[in-house]
Amino acid sequence: MSSRSSSLHAVESARVIILLAGMMLASLGLVVRLWQEQIVKAASYRTSLERQSVRRVRLPAVRGVILDRNGACLARNRPSYCVAVYVEELRKPGRLDKTVDEIERVLDHLSAVLELPRETDREDVRTHLRKRMPIPLLAWRNIPRDALARWAERGVVEPGVDIYVEPVREYPQGDTLGHVLGHVGRADPPTGEGDFHYYVPEMEGKGGVERARNDLLAGEPGGRLIRVDASGFRHDVIAERLPREGATISLTIDIDYQRAAESALAGDRAAAVVMDPR
Incomplete structure (x- = not known):
């Protein structure tokens, strides 16, 4: 055993x-x-985490100025004041619709304060949150001076809301020389630049000198690295490269002679040449 x-x-x-x-x-x-x-x-x-949480935003440069031979301004940029909503500061826990509701509430309040009708509806807000969440939502563009004055007088303090300035092209000589200067329009998102996730709208030449010398006038864009959270909301700015302003171009045209020629030939199909016989 x-x-x-x-x-x-x-x-x-x-x-x-x-x-x-x-x-x-x-x-x-x-x-x-x-x-x-x-x-x-x-x-x-x-x-892998950085790739998933970091977004690159392309920043447009300030467009260059066009002058005549004597330095008179033919094309320049003026500031357009916009109301920007930084959606990450209005984020609400839970479903996305709660954040949409909060942004809607803020927009309605601002509309009453500024006495301006809304330019963005609920679907615009949802589209922005789905496709462009890390960059500001421009709720109003080119707001008038009286609305700016009401903003300043009432001391509007709304979390997640600020005044954003974007340049708008203007031609101080009016229609004079318009066929030569051309015009600008919103540029299409550049192709072949996969390094950027988002593009801030910028101008490009669509005709005349604006188009022919767009490479010089457009300047060099900058960029911004932003970190987003798992939901896509902006967390902070990691780094930034400032854009380089476009070049100033001087033409051989004299705006005074041009205006006189256009006045003299108004309504006729003709051409004029100004020469110094000496």
């Missing part, structure tokens, strides 16, 4: 030793796996 008990005890001991060895090997394997995941692959995970 004692021989049999000893044999059973030896078998049980062997089983326990094997079980403990298996557990130790499993624990060692788990430790090795954790080391690989947390140490060896940490750099690749960090890179």
